[in-house]
Amino acid sequence: MAAVEKKASIADALDEQYYQINLDILESFSKYRPPLDLFRFKEDVARVLPYCRAGERLSNEKVEELAQLVEDGLVFVSRADHPVYVKHISFQLDLVLVDKNLHETEIADIFAQALTRRLGEFYQQPVAPVFVKLWTDLMVLTEYLHQDPHRVRALVKRLHTVHTLENHSFNCGAVGLAVHVKAHAASYEAGEVKRKHLDHLTCGLFLHDMGMSKVPAFILDKDKPLTPDERAKVQRHTQSGFEMLTKLDLRFAEVEECVQDHHERLNGSGYPLKKNAADIGPLARLCGLVDSYCAMVSQRPYAPAMEPMKAAAALAQDPGYDPELTRTLQALVFAQGKPK
Ligand SMILES: [Fe+2]
Numbered sequence: 316m317a318a319v320e321k322k323a324s325i326a327d328a329l330d331e332q333y334y335q336i337n338l339d340i341l342e343s344f345s346k347y348r349p350p351l352d353l354f355r356f357k358e359d360v361a362r363v364l365p366y367c368r369a370g371e372r373l374s375n376e377k378v379e380e381l382a383q384l385v386e387d388g389l390v391f392v393s394r395a396d397h398p399v400y401v402k403h404i405s406f407q408l409d410l411v412l413v414d415k416n417l418h419e420t421e422i423a424d425i426f427a428q429a430l431t432r433r434l435g436e437f438y439q440q441p442v443a444p445v446f447v448k449l450w451t452d453l454m455v456l457t458e459y460l461h462q463d464p465h466r467v468r469a470l471v472k473r474l475h476t477v478h479t480l481e482n483h484s485f486n487c488g489a490v491g492l493a494v495h496v497k498a499h500a501a502s503y504e505a506g507e508v509k510r511k512h513l514d515h516l517t518c519g520l521f522l523h524d525m526g527m528s529k530v531p532a533f534i535l536d537k538d539k540p541l542t543p544d545e546r547a548k549v550q551r552h553t554q555s556g557f558e559m560l561t562k563l564d565l566r567f568a569e570v571e572e573c574v575q576d577h578h579e580r581l582n583g584s585g586y587p588l589k590k591n592a593a594d595i596g597p598l599a600r601l602c603g604l605v606d607s608y609c610a611m612v613s614q615r616p617y618a619p620a621m622e623p624m625k626a627a628a629a630l631a632q633d634p635g636y637d638p639e640l641t642r643t644l645q646a647l648v649f650a651q652g653k654p655k
């Protein structure tokens with residue numbers, strides 16, 4: 316058996332219990348103290364045996380030996396250490412693009428953790444250097460989805476259930492992309508959705524509420540109806556979001572459309588400009604719909620979470636939303652709810 320085939324068959328056999336580690340991943344670990352247990356495939360006994368324990372200090376010789384073993388495809392981590400591994404990779408998200416041993420569901424866990432954390436950091440400190448890190452991670456996501464847009468389905472299975480600004484942002488990004496992929500399936504299939512467009516609409520969907528980071532927490536956390544003054548402060552978030560885009564010098568039409576118009580409604584009942592259907596673009600329609608849906612299905616201070624099919628059905632009855640998009644959302648939610 317050729318060496319390459321032999322390696323592949325070892326990996327296949329162990330796939331369920333272990334991840335095979337590649338050099339990029341090994342190099343991202345602390346060199347002398349790997350953060351999790353490592354295992355080595357011993358060819359003479361055809362078994363995986365412990366190699367070193369999490370946090371154990373390695374000698375120079377062992378560091379060298381380990382690098383060689385990894386190069387030979389003989390080093391593994393246990394899938395039981397998934398949470399440690401997810402956390403580690405989520406801090407260096409581009410590793411998901413080089414790791415061929417992670418399952419789609421495991422990669423979705425990593426994206427959910429990494430992006431939610433980055434979004435939270437940006438809302439705490441909405442300045443350019445923090446934004447750059449978030450943008451970099453969003454671009455890893457678009458690269459990953461551009462290779463195969465259907466991968467977005469695993470992300471939608473990882474929605475947060477409790478409402479916080481960063482949780483809501485992640486949820487809207489994931490659901491928004493999934494509805495977009497479904498609504499434009501033929502264009503995605505034909506490779507007609509340009510990477511740049513995907514980059515910008517992803518940024519718009521994830522960051523549509525960036526202006527909310529300027530609204531005082533006591534208003535956002537309130538479990539009673541807002542006073543007219545408080546409501547006006549909340550409703551200013553589309554404008555303050557736009558001002559943030561200017562400060563960040565982020566001038567993409569897709570992002571501006573999502574940030575400014577996601578509360579406009581097709582029947583003119585929205586804000587801030589009470590636009591009519593003819594003046595509301597396709598991404599604002601999409602963003603407005605998934606924004607409402609994600610708010611309805613999560614647990615908020617003033618309302619319990621709604622059941623997903625019920626929320627999607629209620630939105631389909633509402634003349635403020637685009638009927639084609641609400642149908643697509645209903646189909647998506649229905650498909651997600653089906654047992655495998
Ligand atoms: Fe909003």
Ligand SMILES: [Fe+2]
Nearest residue numbers: 483523524606
């Ligand atoms: Fe929102």
